[in-house]
Amino acid sequence: xxxxxxxxxxxxxxxxxxxxxxxxxxxxxxxxxxxxxxxxxxxxxxxxxxxxxxxxxxxxxxxxxxxxxxxxxxxxxxxxxxxxxxxxxxxxxxxxxxxxxxxxxxxxxxxxxx
Amino acid sequence: xxxxxxxxxxxxxxxxxxxxxxxxxxxxxxxxxxxxxxxxxxxxxxxxxxxxxxxxxxxxxxxxxxxxxxxxxxxxxxxxxxxxxxxxxxxxxxxxxxxxxxxxxxxxxxxxx
Numbered sequence: 189x190x191x192x193x194x195x196x197x198x199x200x201x202x203x204x205x206x207x208x209x210x211x212x213x214x215x216x217x218x219x220x221x222x223x224x225x226x227x228x229x230x231x232x233x234x235x236x237x238x239x240x241x242x243x244x245x246x247x248x249x250x251x252x253x254x255x256x257x258x259x260x261x262x263x264x265x266x267x268x269x270x271x272x273x274x275x276x277x278x279x280x281x282x283x284x285x286x287x288x289x290x291x292x293x294x295x296x297x298x299x300x301x302x
Numbered sequence: 303x304x305x306x307x308x309x310x311x312x313x314x315x316x317x318x319x320x321x322x323x324x325x326x327x328x329x330x331x332x333x334x335x336x337x338x339x340x341x342x343x344x345x346x347x348x349x350x351x352x353x354x355x356x357x358x359x360x361x362x363x364x365x366x367x368x369x370x371x372x373x374x375x376x377x378x379x380x381x382x383x384x385x386x387x388x389x390x391x392x393x394x395x396x397x398x399x400x401x402x403x404x405x406x407x408x409x410x411x412x413x414x415x
Binding site (some may be wrong): 190219221223228229230231232233236238242246262278280282283284289290291292293295296 | 306308311327336338343344345346347348351365396397400401402403404405406407408
């Protein structure tokens with residue numbers, strides 16, 4: 189069973205502050221993803237990574253950075269948080285061999301920027 | 303570009319009734335399609351997936367979905383809904399390299415006694 193964990197689960201930040209969301213997976217998947225979930229939009233891809241040391245922009249990368257220091261860990265960084273970044277953030281992992289195209293999701297982080 | 307449309311933001315059904323949640327996709331080529339479920343305050347869990355082959359695919363908890371290339375649809379069905387099916391359901395299509403997914407906006411299912 190895929191195991192993806194996220195920390196913190198809840199975060200309150202101030203406008204202009206720096207926020208780091210962390211994700212860890214124990215499945216040795218090459219690919220990892222960060223999404224945000226907003227009502228009416230479903231999940232939208234912010235950044236993704238195909239292996240340690242790589243990060244790529246997704247569909248809505250503005251205002252976010254990502255870091256993949258190891259196979260297991262993938263962080264999302266908000267250098268200058270804004271209220272518009274209040275959302276629920278999900279991390280996911282997935283493999284890229286054979287025909288296993290599904291993604292495995294973490295429990296989410298609820299971020300409020302005041 | 304690929305996209306997924308779930309036309310019903312909210313659906314309410316009675317417990318024991320049948321269910322269909324609609325999903326329309328736009329994709330050039332052969333799509334790989336997914337239905338995920340999100341229970342309250344949880345992450346997304348895979349319900350079922352379509353890889354090219356049999357158009358009707360079975361998932362967990364009695365869910366199934368039917369792929370239609372002519373209608374660009376991948377509707378989710380269940381013969382008899384249980385109260386525990388109360389959740390948000392997302393349809394998604396594999397979109398490009400590194401197995402990225404494009405999601406629909408989701409359908410919130412409420413189950414009445």
